[in-house]
Amino acid sequence: MVSDNLGDFQTPIEYTAKIVGFLRESGVSPDTIIEPTFGTGNFIKSSLEGFENVKNVIGVEVQESYVRSLREELRTLYPNLRPRLIHGNIFDSQDKLLPPKSARDILIIGNPPWVTITHLSKLNSDNVPSKRPESSGEKGLDLLTGSSNFDIAESILTYLLETFKNHHVTIAMLCKTTVNQKLLKQAKRYRWSITNWEFLLISRRVFGVNVDAGLIVIRTDPSVHGDPSNYHCRIGELDLTSKERLHYAPILDRDTGWIQLNGRFQFVFDRELYRQYHHIDSKKSYDWRQGIKHDLSKVVVLDKLHSNGEMGLYQNQNGEQICLENNALLPFLKGSHVYNYGRRPHLYILATQRSLSENPLEYLRDYPMALAYVTQHRHMFEKRKSRVYKGRPLYSMFGVGEYSFAPYKVAIASMYGSPSFKLISPIENKPVLMDDTCYFISFDTYEDAEQVLKYLNSEEVMGFLDSIAYPLDKRKYKMKVLKRIKRM
């Protein structure tokens, strides 16, 4: 049974056997196996087969049919075993998960669901933890637009580390690379007694899905003080193809997590690089801004076909051609245009407001053609789904203010692999606006912008960005990364 809200895809038995083999070779020899979301039970079966000393088996699974069939199977295969297979929600099973006092070597093994809380809430699911991990520190648009979304696997791993904080355990679970990063980040708040942390990337062939994932292996020892300096891991691999190894080259063999320097803890992507460039890390950064958010490219982003004095002929992305006042529009760059600045033709944007405090459409009253065009597309504005528009006037946009209209900007396209800052100058004597995948600093003069551009593109700043930005992040150079760059 495949149930969307339960993240139900089972790990193939050949693969659970491979993971058990790998753990055995690394010296893991448990007497107790705990599988928090066991599904068809392949991890339990492979553990019973691959580890010699297993005496206790404890598992939880929310789908009853799986529980029944695994009980049957184990009764036949291991008549002397008394597995504790619980039908229920892992988040309600804290006490039932705890092993007998005689347990010495506990292995928590499995593959928790790979679904996000946003996905679950869309499905109106009750398969959610009662307590969410705290916010990831995202602010502003980044928070509202969902980069703060988290996986249920992150909650399950947090829950397990909390439940077993007084036990000596090895945790070996499959999860997305982003879950590993977020868990590492959270560890400092919880002060878990971790002695060793590894993350081993797995091939995408295992599940046939386009997701970066791996095996997280954590060892705990309650007698060890929860020291944040231990919350870091080297990223290795379990079974990548040579093509995948190339894809993962930017993260393979990096040592990622918390580092203590000059008495302060910092969370970084590459600890070695950070040691070299940490002098750039500062709370005193520039006034970074995010580009305009409108979610309506089809209507408000246009090509200019022809211009005649004050009027121009524009074409929107639906192919409609419209006559508009040239002064109602501003030159516009998408992230790809900023990244390849100078090479690509630019577009125009019909922004509905010039600042967040101004009522949408207010300034368009001076431009009747533009105003009519926007209001004719009212239904498109009504259809915008992002929650940033909830409770805001109908034609609202975000990421506009006085700073958007400064003549010069030093900008970066956040979704591109290597950092490269660009100096954006006015086009046709008008300030240039960018989309919300871009971040920028505004300047009144070209000279000031040029000086900062030189600094931001220096080897030092580039090295620093490489040390803190996570290469597999979709939005790699986001606000909270850029805000760490020290002012010149």
Ligand SMILES: C[S@@+](CC[C@H](N)C(=O)[O-])C[C@H]1O[C@@H](n2cnc3c(N)ncnc32)[C@H](O)[C@@H]1O
């Ligand atoms: C990705 S599957 C993996 C199953 C198994 N661990 C494996 O590796 O093959 C996730 C399993 O978690 C179960 N599940 C989802 N939410 C759960 C919850 N809150 N408590 C317990 N089990 C849950 C699903 O029914 C599904 O069988």
